[in-house]
Amino acid sequence: MSRALRWGLAAMLALGLLVGALVVLPFSSWLPGGTVADVPTAEVVNGSAFNRLFPAPEAGQELVFTQEKRGFSEAKLKQGSAALALLAISDTATAPEARDKFGGSGSAIQGWPLVEQGGQASALLVADRFQVKVIGQGDGLDPDQRHALLEAFDLKGLSALLPPTTARGRKALPAGQQQPVRLPVVTPQTLEEPAA
Amino acid sequence: MSRTVLERLERLPKRDLTVLALKGIGTLVPGGWHNITSADALIADVMGSSDPELIRQVRARADLLSGARHEGYGRAMSLYDAVNRSQHATGGLRLLSNVGAGIPLLKRMAKLTPASETLQAVDLSLKVGAELLAFTQVNGLPGDSFGDFSASLADYAGDARVRMAALICFDALLPLGDQALHKLDGLLGKASAGDLRRLPSYGLMAGMIPGHGDGAHLNFLRRGVESWAGWAGGLISTLGLTGQKAVRALEGSLGPWAGGMQGLGTFLDAFTDTYSHTGVQAVARRLVERAAAEI
Numbered sequence: 001m002s003r004a005l006r007w008g009l010a011a012m013l014a015l016g017l018l019v020g021a022l023v024v025l026p027f028s029s030w031l032p033g034g035t036v037a038d039v040p041t042a043e044v045v046n047g048s049a050f051n052r053l054f055p056a057p058e059a060g061q062e063l064v065f066t067q068e069k070r071g072f073s074e075a076k077l078k079q080g081s082a083a084l085a086l087l088a089i090s091d092t093a094t095a096p097e098a099r100d101k102f103g104g105s106g107s108a109i110q111g112w113p114l115v116e117q118g119g120q121a122s123a124l125l126v127a128d129r130f131q132v133k134v135i136g137q138g139d140g141l142d143p144d145q146r147h148a149l150l151e152a153f154d155l156k157g158l159s160a161l162l163p164p165t166t167a168r169g170r171k172a173l174p175a176g177q178q179q180p181v182r183l184p185v186v187t188p189q190t191l192e193e194p195a196a
Numbered sequence: 197m198s199r200t201v202l203e204r205l206e207r208l209p210k211r212d213l214t215v216l217a218l219k220g221i222g223t224l225v226p227g228g229w230h231n232i233t234s235a236d237a238l239i240a241d242v243m244g245s246s247d248p249e250l251i252r253q254v255r256a257r258a259d260l261l262s263g264a265r266h267e268g269y270g271r272a273m274s275l276y277d278a279v280n281r282s283q284h285a286t287g288g289l290r291l292l293s294n295v296g297a298g299i300p301l302l303k304r305m306a307k308l309t310p311a312s313e314t315l316q317a318v319d320l321s322l323k324v325g326a327e328l329l330a331f332t333q334v335n336g337l338p339g340d341s342f343g344d345f346s347a348s349l350a351d352y353a354g355d356a357r358v359r360m361a362a363l364i365c366f367d368a369l370l371p372l373g374d375q376a377l378h379k380l381d382g383l384l385g386k387a388s389a390g391d392l393r394r395l396p397s398y399g400l401m402a403g404m405i406p407g408h409g410d411g412a413h414l415n416f417l418r419r420g421v422e423s424w425a426g427w428a429g430g431l432i433s434t435l436g437l438t439g440q441k442a443v444r445a446l447e448g449s450l451g452p453w454a455g456g457m458q459g460l461g462t463f464l465d466a467f468t469d470t471y472s473h474t475g476v477q478a479v480a481r482r483l484v485e486r487a488a489a490e491i
Contacts (some may be wrong), residue, residue: 118245
C-alpha cells in the first residue's frame with residue numbers, strides 16, 4: 001500500500017469518526033442517567049427561584065443556604081454554631097412518588113396538605129407540585145415549631161411559580177402523564193364556534 | 197457502573213492508618229472526630245428518626261441522585277480520587293528522595309526529584325482548588341448573593357472542621373512549617389506551569405478548572421488558596437494549631453515518631469487517604485440531607 005493511500009485512508013477514517021460524533025451529539029441527552037429520574041432539566045423549576053421564598057430568620061438566628069440545584073434549594077437554620085433545622089423546597093417533578101404520601105394527609109396549612117415523616121420531619125405539598133419540608137436537627141423541634149416554620153415560608157409566592165412546561169408550550173411528558181393531543185382539524189363546526 | 201456515594205461510604209475503612217491519623221487530629225478539634233461509615237446511621241441522624249421504611253426511602257433517593265450524571269456527585273468523587281492519587285505519587289517521590297539520599301547509587305535520582313517546598317505548595321493549592329470545585333459540584337451555588345455563597349462555604353467547612361484541620365496539618369504545617377500560610381503565596385508565585393503538570397491530579401482536574409491554559413489555572417489556584425488561607429488562618433489561631441502540636445496529637449494515636457516533622461508529613465502523604473476519606477463522608481452527608489428533603 002502506498003504511503004499516500006495510507007494517509008488518505010487514515011484521514012477518511014478520522015473524518016468519518018468526526019462526522020459520526022457530530023451526528024450523535026444532539027442525542028447525548030437521550031442517554032439514560034443524565035438527569036434525576038431522566039426528567040429534562042427544562043421541565044424542573046430551578047432552585048434559585050425558591051431562595052427568596054424562605055422564611056426570614058428570627059432575632060439571634062441565622063439562615064445559611066447550603067444547597068441549590070435544579071428543582072431543589074436547602075438552607076440550615078442556625079443559632080450560634082448549632083443547627084436547629086433543615087429547611088427545603090423541592091420540585092416533585094423529579095420525584096413524583098413523594099406526592100403519594102399526601103393522599104393520607106389529615107391536616108393542612110393555608111389549605112395545603114401536611115404530613116409528618118418520623119419524629120422530626122414535617123412536609124407540605126404546595127400546588128400539588130412543590131414540597132416544603134422542615135427537619136429538626138440536633139435536639140430537635142416540636143411539631144408546633146416545625147409547623148410555624150412551614151407557615152413562615154412564602155407559600156403564596158411558591159404556588160404562583162409556574163412550571164416551565166406550561167410557559168414553553170407542549171413538550172414530551174413521561175409516559176402516563178401525557179395529555180391528549182388536540183389536532184387543529186378545521187371543520188365547519190370549529191369555524192362556527194372557535195372557543196369550544 | 198461506578199459505586200454510589202453511600203456504597204463508597206460503607207466501604208471506607210473502620211480502622212487503619214488513615215482512621216488513626218484522623219483520630220489523632222480529631223483530638224485537636226473540639227467535638228472530636230467520628231468515623232461515620234454506616235449509611236443507615238447517617239440517614240437516621242439527619243432525619244431524627246430510625247424508622248426503617250423512611251431510611252429505605254431516603255437511601256433509594258440518595259442512590260438515584262448520586263447516579264444522575266448532571267448532579268455532580270460523581271464528579272466530586274472523581275475529584276477527590278484524583279487528588280488522592282496525586283498525593284500518593286508526590287508522597288512516594290519525596291519518600292524516595294529521602295531514602296535515596298542515603299544510598300550512593302540512588303543519590304542521582306534523589307537530585308531529580310522536584311524541589312520539595314514548591315511542589316508541596318502546588319499540591320496544597322490543587323487540594324484547595326479541588327475542594328472549591330467539589331463544593332460547587334455537590335452544593336451548586338447556594339443563595340442569591342456572593343455573601344450567601346461565602347456564608348455557605350464557611351458553613352460547609354465548619355461541618356468538616358476535622359477535615360480542614362487535617363488538610364492544614366498534613367499539607368501545610370507539617371511539610372512547610374508553622375509559617376506555612378505566609379509562605380504559600382510566595383511559593384506559588386515561584387511555581388511554573390511545569391511544576392503544575394508534574395502532579396498527576398492536575399491532568400485529571402484540568403478540565404474542571406475555569407480558564408484556558410496552565411497559566412490561567414495556576415492563577416485560579418493561587419486566588420483560591422488566597423481566600424482559603426484567610427479562613428484557615430482563623431482556624432489555626434482558634435485551635436492553636438502548630439506543627440509540633442500536630443506531631444504530638446498524631447503520636448498519641450499512631451505511636452512514637454522518631455523522624456522530623458517533614459518526614460511525618462511525607463509518610464502520611466504516601467500511606468494515608470485522609471483527604472478522600474473525609475471527602476466521601478462530607479459529600480454523603482450533603483447528599484443525605486438533600487434526599488431526606490426530597491422523599
